[in-house]
Amino acid sequence: MFRQAKQSRVYQDVVEQIQEAIVTGKLKTGDQLPAERDLKERFQVSRGTLREALRVLEQKGLIEIRTGVAGGSIVKGVGTEQVSASLALLIRYKKVSLQNLAEFRIGLEGDVAALAATRATAEDVAKLKALLAKASDFFQKGPDFWDSFIRTDEEIHLGVAETTRNPLFISVLESLSQNIHTYYESFLPRDEALLQENHQDMIQLIAAIEAGNAEEARRVAREHVSRFNSYMEQKGVS
Incomplete structure (x- = not known):
């Protein structure tokens, strides 16, 4: 399976050979690599x-x-986790600008919302409505609960992605929802009018998904991301 490594780039060549064996299925998830010797x-x-x-x-x-005694190198395989981990680091440490993030999210979340509207089951809609009720409760409780409100909004974005049944969309939106809070903490104004607007967007998005209206869901999601990014950019330069 393996050959002598090229001496010009030894460790990279070892990485590439083992990686190729995993990607092509010669090494499968759960397999143990040969002993170090x-x-x-x-x-x-x-x-x-x-x-x-x-x-x-x-x-x-x-x-x-x-x-330990039962130690060694065990193959984990190739999955969406690798994509999620890399994206999470970029977002968590703000290695992409607000504009870059918005450009990425507008197209992605618009498509995800539209697809969710065509695939949502009654169970999916019930889950999204439960999250919306949770968000509404946090919003009504006032400023001390607004952080919880925003985190529930992130759960709703992930819930919409899960409704698509597409593991790539789910993986990417999971990374976004779990790590984008660092941008919100730095750039998103915390005032009642803005959060009320956010709440209204949630209501419209879930209603469009429940109605199976893909284009309306796309429009609401895209406008939501664009508008809130503009708010963050305004705070970032103020």
């Missing part, structure tokens, strides 16, 4: 180089390195 011989690399390569694979989420 065996891998060193197959790749003709030092212990330090091999361990560096294994650390990179672990950071990519492709393997899990376990210690």
Whole structure:
């Protein structure tokens, strides 16, 4: 399965060979990589180089390195988790601008909302309405609960993504909903009129999804993201 690593870029070559074996299915989820001594011989690399390569694979989420008697390198496989982790880091540490984030979200969340409107079941709608009731309750309780209101709004965005049944949309929106709070804390004004507007957007979006109106759902989602991004940009330059 493996050959001697190219000496010009040793650890990268080890990473690429093991990664290729996982992606192509030669190594499957749950498989254990050969012992360290065996891998060193197959790749003709030092212990330090091999361990560096294994650390990179672990950071990519492709393997899990376990210690102890039953330890070793276990294949985790390829899934949406790798995409989510990379996106989460970009958002959490504000490595993309508000404008970049808005451009990405306007198209994405518009499409997700439209697709959700065509696929939502009665159970999906009930779940979204329950989240809306929860958000409404937090909003009505006043400023001390507005942070909880915003976090419930993030849950609604994720709930809409889950309604699409598309694992890529779900993975990306999960990363957004779990990490975008750092932008809100820095740039989103906390006033009652703005949050009331946010609440009204939620009501309109869920109503469009319940009615199966894809274009209305798309419009509400796109306008919501665009409008609230403009509020954050205004605060960011003030």
